[in-house]
Amino acid sequence: MTALDTAPATTTDLDSHVPPGPIAEKWDVHRFETRLVAPQNRRRFEVIVIGTGLAGGSAAATLGEMGFNVKVFCFQDSPRRAHSIAAQGGINAAKNYKNDGDSVYRLFYDTVKGGDYRSREANVYRLAQISTEIIDQCTAQGVPFARDYGGLLDNRSFGGAQVARTFYARGQTGQQLLLGAYQALMRQVELGSVALYARHEMLELVVKDGRAVGVVVRDLVTGAVTSHSAHAVVLASGGYGNVFFLSTNAKGSNVTASWRAHRKGAYFANPCYTQIHPTCIPVSGEHQSKLTLMSESLRNDGRIWVPTNRDDRRSPNDIPPEDRDYYLERRYPAFANLVPRDVASRAAKRMVDDGFGVGELKNGVYLDFKEAISRLGRGVIEQRYGNLFDMYRDIAGEDPYRVPMRIYPAVHYTMGGLWVDYNLMSNLPGLFVIGEANFSDHGANRLGASALMQGLADGYFVLPATIAGYLAGQLGQPPTPTSAPEFKDAEDSVRERVNSLLGVRGSHSVDWFHRQLGKTLWEKCGMARNADGLKEAAREVGDLRQRFWQDVRVLGENETLNQSLEKAGRVADFLELAELLCQDALHREESCGGHFREEYQTPDGEALRDDERFAYVAAWEFKGDGAAERLHQEPLDFEYVHLAQRSYK
Helix, strand or coil: CCHHHCCCCEECCCCCCCCCCCCCCHHHHHHHHCCCCCHHHHCCCEEEEECCCHHHHHHHHHHHHHCCEEEEEECCCCHHHCHHHHCCCCEECCCCCCCCCCCHHHHHHHHHHHCCCCCCHHHHHHHHHHHHHHHHHHHHHCCCCCECCCCCECCECCCCCCCCCEECCCCCHHHHHHHHHHHHHHHHHHHCCEEEEECEEEEEEEEECCEEEEEEEEECCCCCEEEEECCEEEECCCCCHHHHCCCCCCCCCCCHHHHHHHHCCCCEECCCCEEEEEEECCCCCCCCCCCCECCHHHHHCCEEEEECCCCCCCCHHHCCHHHEECHHHHHCCCCHHHCCHHHHHHHHHHHHHCCCCECCCCCEEEEECHHHHHHHCHHHHHHHHHHHHHHHHHHHCCCCCCCCEEEEEEEEEECCEECCCCCCECCCCCEEECHHHECCCCCCCCCCCCHHHHHHHHHHHHHHHHHHHHHHCCCCCCCCCCCCHHHHHHHHHHHHHHHHHHHHCCCEEHHHHHHHHHHHHHHHHCCCECHHHHHHHHHHHHHHHHHHHHHEECCCCCCCCCHHHHHHHHHHHHHHHHHHHHHHHHHCCCCECCECECCCECCCCCECCCHHHHCEEEEEECCCCCCCCEEEEEECCCCCCCCCCCCCC
16 A cells, blocks of 8 residues: 555645735735845845756845845856756736736736636736836846837747737747846855855755754765755755656756755645646657757747648648648637647647657647748748757757647646745745745746746845845844754765665666656656556556665765766655655646646546635645655635636637
């Protein structure tokens, strides 16, 4: 019997600390009422930030500029290599520059609806409010957003919206935004308010008397294990999509920082909410270690279709319009090719599963730009998407200006993450979680171009206001010394874990275990799931985890740069997370957003929610190795965006 064979113990004691009052006034009133730290006192506080992507980089830069003493850690050799650079298509903001009906309220509405009514209204409205400030901030930094003929900032559309609100820099928006945050961060490093620790990985959270007081990190070059103490710890370590092995994430992206915090008492919320991105290059074989994203922005001008004949082997350019099924335009005429990501992904999977797939492996659908090139000219398409087209040609060996791209859904983003309240603080006082590492803003499906928005909103604007309220209560109290027994115990735990991994000396590589884990999760807890498959997945993952600790082969030593050892620790944490992911997916007996339970669907194959039983955040508490986790519920109230069956038709 596994932990999934018994119902989880459940409590409903979570307090989100959402302030009272009208939703449009909550953030301004709360920010005014939150305690401040005077400028001359800020230098008395130590803050640790884990991660240097858009969320972590902007947070560290802002806190440093405010006068706090900040230590920021990243496992890359430079903050510029954070995975935020991979974001392509754009960043949302309710500026209404196109005068097409956008507003803060509409962005709020679209986000709650797009997340299938599984997000916290107050957080989402705050995100929409702040979105306009982000664009001003980044433009002032020199981020080269695209501009129209008159020199004004340009916009394009993304899935889940009927307005153009996405600001972009060709197909490299994430990189340009990260460079803006990076220059702000490095300015503070030069001024001495921020200490940067590159090539260091957080391997343990230190908790004393129920509060987060520091971290233990490992130097990835020398293997040295060191402790760092602070008044508050901020996790900005990204998502956990690589639990599936094949994903659009950088290979280094992992769950370790969040999972180490979870094992120390931080609740993990909605872990089964995984976003499947509809616009990725299809898998080409067993040799692949990751997948490549083609920006959702391509759906603005590309049309998605498959042949109407399952056995049609003609070149796509030889298939006439009457023999094509533009299935998104047919099924969802109001939004067509710009339906939200989960809707587009399920539709593509349905076409491939029904035998209409294209390509040598029949595992994709076409994204066709012929009509757009004819209407706008090749030069316009090159200007909008040129680097994306070049990337596709280099990877797929086909020229998308001449033949349609082939795309298929892939794991991209995780809406689940550590639970946080309105202040972005976890249930552990002193532990703040921002960006993709928390669960807070996207519900069961993230709208395109909202990841960059959330990361920068959290880092530049929300966290600096709310963390001050926590720190103000600790004025005059020094941080816990690293000589405290809690730090020694954490260091000993890290060293013991490293030595255990090196000491197994088994017969299978870390990548072998990771690939097996990914196959199980993708097949049984991926785009579609059912109860029997989830129970099988949990048993398979449990067996694989046990075998990992008996048969993994980790090459090299601890005292040198050892990427095999790095991966081993991360995969060990993925194996534990995978069991919780299955537990969360099994308990949620409904379909919503990116979580599609085959037992719960409408007659026409759409997601069927159960609002009476599952309109809540599922936050899980670690109860020990091998034990079922305790479920804590945060009920979700919808006062402004009323619950309804989603329709994009």
